[in-house]
Structures are given as structure tokens and as C-alpha cells.
Amino acid sequence: MAATKTPEPTPAQCSVCKGTGEVSRTVLVGRKRRAVGQQTGLCLNCLGSGEAPTDQP
Template sequence: MAAAKRPATRRKTTKPVPAKCPDCDGNGEITQAVRVGARTGRLTDDHQTGLCLTCWGTGEAPTD
């Protein structure tokens, strides 16, 4: 009697994890201090968030 065939096992392939953006640490957003005043540009205690221009908000390091 012939032995029953077992289904071939497939290896799970994992996608490589992309490197984090060095400027925003993978968040996609950066914070900057708010400056007021025309000449001196005094710093305030407030901060504003914005889109990271290095990775365009994806959080992945650019691949040049």
C-alpha cells in the first residue's frame, strides 16, 4: 500500500521592515516652537505640529 502524500509546507515570507525616518522617528509629524514678533522673533511656550518634509508623513526613511 502506498503512503499518503503530505501537503508541502510553505515558508512564511515576511516583508522587511522599512527604516524609520531620522527626522520624525517614524511618526510622520514634527513639532516646532512658535515664534512671535516681527524683528526679534521671541519664542513662546506653544508648539505646532506639521507634516515631516523628509518622509512626507509616511514615517519611513527616504530611499535615494
């Protein structure tokens, strides 16, 4: 009998970056910390993968 292969479940998206792997941060300059714009950076929750982190080792 032929073995049927079960499809792997798709991983859930990261809730912080919405699956993109990047987050926007406000850029502050000067002594009064004036906001001048935004810069994208790596999502620290999923480390840029876009997948929700799991508790499994």
C-alpha cells in the same frame, strides 16, 4: 512543490521624526521673534509616512 513566500522586510523608520510622521516647530511672534510655543507639522524628510526615504525611483 509549493512556493514559499518570503516576508517583506519592514521599512526603516525616518531618523528625523522617529517614525511618527510629524515634527515639532517653535512658533515665533512679534518683531523680536519671541518664542511662544510649539506646533506640530508634517515631516518633510519622509512626507508624513514615517518610513525612511529610499534612493530607488
